[in-house]
Amino acid sequence: MARPGKRDRSSAPEAAPLSTDRRGGVWPILGAAGLYGLLHPYRGIDGDARLYIGRALADLDPAGIGRDLMFVHDGQSRFSLFPLLLRGLVEAFGPAQAALAVGLAGLVAWFCAAAALAAGLAGRGRWVVLAAMAALPASYGFPGVFRVGEALATPRTLAEAAVLASLGACATGRDRLAGLLALLGCLVHPIMGLAGIAVLALVLAARDRRWLIALVALPLAALAAAALGLPLFDRLLQGLDPEFSAILRLRCADLFPSFWPGAAWGPIMVQGASILIAATLAPSRGRPILYAALGAGLTGVAASALFGDRWPALLVVQLQPWRFLWLTAVVGAAAFGLCAAGLWGRSADRLTLGLLALGWLFADDLVIAAGAGATALALHTALRRTRIDPTPRVILVTGALIGVLAASRLAFELSALSWLLSHRDEGAELRLGVVRNFSLVLTLALVGGLVWTRAAGHRGARIVLGAGLGLALVVLWDERTMTARAIEARTALPGLAATVAHRPGAVLWLDGEAQAWLLLARANWSSNLQGAGIVFSPVLARTWAERMDRLIAAGLAAPNDRAPFHPAGPRRPDTPPAAAVAILCAAPDAPAWIVVPLRERQDLPGNAGIFPLAAPVVTARTTPAGVSWHRTVAYGLLPCRG
Known part of the structure; x- marks a missing residue:
């Protein structure tokens, strides 16, 4: 790579952003919505929906299900408004219909809130950002435990939607509305909502340093309340007794970052790299949100590592601040969309984008994800400061290497998927909920998105693709077995x-x-x-x-x-x-x-x-x-x- 000296980068032609915007804005949003629906199928009363539906049934049948140990010694439901809503729906319509209604409502609310945030962060390239938020695997913490935007009857999806809408309002300068929406998220699911409060607080402090007083005062007030023995806050000064700690570390190892495997840290690395690169491309109003989402997630993990894992405090263990990573995951996906929209013009910038894509493709491999993310960040920084100017040959060779690695991953996953299909037991169904765990889905989503975009100007193609997408959603979205x-x-x-x-x-x-x-x-x-x-x-x-x-x-x-x-x-x-x-x-x-x-x-x-x-x-x-x-x-x- 040759160093060009002090060439004025401002005189170079500006990279043309990749844009899916059309004058008829309905087409791209329909494509993003369909992609989101296919990658977030309905699994019925599954996952944590079982806990919340069970809680509703227990409230309606205290002498039967209500005698279950889990509900007799329930320590969390009273902190959320969601059980009251779900109980009424279960009583009126039954558990199956109530779960379906809440899952569908959460899915729609999440997508609409994500669209608002994408518009606030990106403006003209918002459809690329929204598609990235819909397609990229936004999971967090211990692998395979928590995902965002799930079509399940849980308060998480609704609280996530409130927080994303809050950040969308913040990006457009409506701070009061942003605060109200974040508080609504806390009322629905306090842990998920607190992530939004943390990000808003950091954004406001970046805009006005007087907000730093509040950032310092709130922890001090919590410590004072704990010292006074106020309910709930007194847990801040309580440790974990050895027996309780041993039980948690066996059954709930996801609470303790020291137990997380490398596959949990790889996504954080590539999400962080995407956010840092996107912050140089985003409009000024969205930049603080990107930084704050990354800062809140990393601070939450550090708090859990120190005061939940190393020197446990009961309240910190129960609040699980590491779960602030959910917002880092979502904003990280949006950041990759910003990078895709902003780095498409110049060949050298496409190399940065290719490295980021490689990191996302290998997000479950800490070494490759961290290496690709760090290299992409270093390359982007050097290009912006005009310290390097890769030659076409270097770009071609490096791009080819990235392509080979990506192709090897896809080939391996195709082989694994073929093995599953050929060795599955009679009656076993491999539906979207399983297939979406393969990185191959990201490639298929990219190809599908390009085809969808190309069809925007052709009425016949729109009819065929729209009907096909609608049929796929009808047939595949509900994954429940008979x-x-x-x-x-x-x-x-x-x-x-x-x-x-x-x-x-x-x-x-x-x-x-x-x-x-x-x-x-x-x-x-x-x-x-x-x-x-x-x-x-x-x-x-x-x-x-x-x-x-x-x-x-x-x-x-x-x-x-x-x-x-x-x-x-x-x-x-x-x-x-x-x-x-x-x-x-x-x-x-x-x-x-x-x-x-x-x-x-x-x-x-x-x-x-x-x-x-x-x-x-x-x-x-x-x-x-x-x-x-x-x-x-x-x-x-x-x-x-x-």
Whole structure:
């Protein structure tokens, strides 16, 4: 690379931004909305939606589901308005329709808020920014745990929408509206909303240094409230007792950054590089938001590492400030869109863009993501300061190397996807929710976006592509299986539900999640799902851990049910040991029934009935040897208490 000396870069022709804007602005927004919908399919009452639907059902049935340990010792629901809204919807329409309505409302609200933020950050290139926010994998924290903008009945998506709308208002100078929207996000989901408050505070401090007083005063006020022993704030000076800490570090390792693998840090690196580069391209009004989103995320991780991991304070562990990274992830995706719109003109700038794209493609590989992101940032800085001027040959060779690495990744993923398709069990479905985890989807999204943009000026092409996109959404967006739909509608396994109704009490549904709540209207005796909320209740944590330990020792559960973030281990025996069942059923706190998933031709001695499924349920399981398929064709019922 030759150094040109002090050439005046301002005299060079300005790079022409890549733009998808058309006079008819409906076409690009329809494409972005369709892309967002396809990459955020509806999974039904799944993920954390199970917890919130379960909470609503428990409030409506305090003598049944309400006796579940998770709801008796609930330490988080009272801090949000969302459970009140969801309870009314579940009471009026039932869990299935309520979950669908909230999931769809959250999806629409999130997309509209993202469009407002894209317009505030980019102006003319907003469609590129919005498409990047829709397509890029905005996950954060421990890999595979949290994603943004999910079509689920949770308060997270709605709170995220409020915060994104808040930042969009801030970018256009409407600070009061921005503050109100951020507060609304806090009322819906305090943890997600606090990220928006943190970013707004940093933006205001950048504009007016007098706001720094508030930034310093608020932590001091919190410490004063803790010293006075005020409720909630007193947890700031409380540590974690050893037993509670040990339980959390096994079941909720995602709370502690020291347990995060490299795949958790790679996205932060490439998101940060994208934000820093985009800040040099963005309009002045959007620049503070970019910096603040990165600063808030990194500060949150540092706070969790110091006061949640190294020197734990109960309130910090429960607030989980590392989750501020959700906003870093979303703004990082928007930043890549800004880079795509602003770095398309000059060949050297396209090299920077290629390095960034490589980092996103290998975001789960810390070495490549960090290397590509850092190199892109260094190259962009050097180009802006006119310290280097790559020759066409250097650009060609480097671009070819980036292409080879990208092609190798895509080839590997095609091979892995082909293997999954050829080795999947009969009845296993690989839908969009699985396929979107492959980086190959980003390439397909890029090609689809280019085709969509080219079709803007051709009426016939618009009709064909629009109809195709609409049909794809209708066919593919709802990923629920027939059995999942029946469970949500409480029409599956009627014989099982009728038999269980003859005896009151909790149900131990082996390998179960929310089936006991949805299908049987009973409390879970114990399940891995109950461990999701233990950070907010030490009592729940101890009771849940004690029961899980008993099940694992008896061969009725697997160690990974107690420690899901640790390496996969052996599963429990398919047939519960008769001696273990007898010991559990003799305990004073024994469940009333045990439900056992059954394979084909599997027998269940001493059962109260076997209830076949209308269609097998096939699930993928991670084992030390790789991926295996588990096929459930029926459920057996064991009576436990006389």
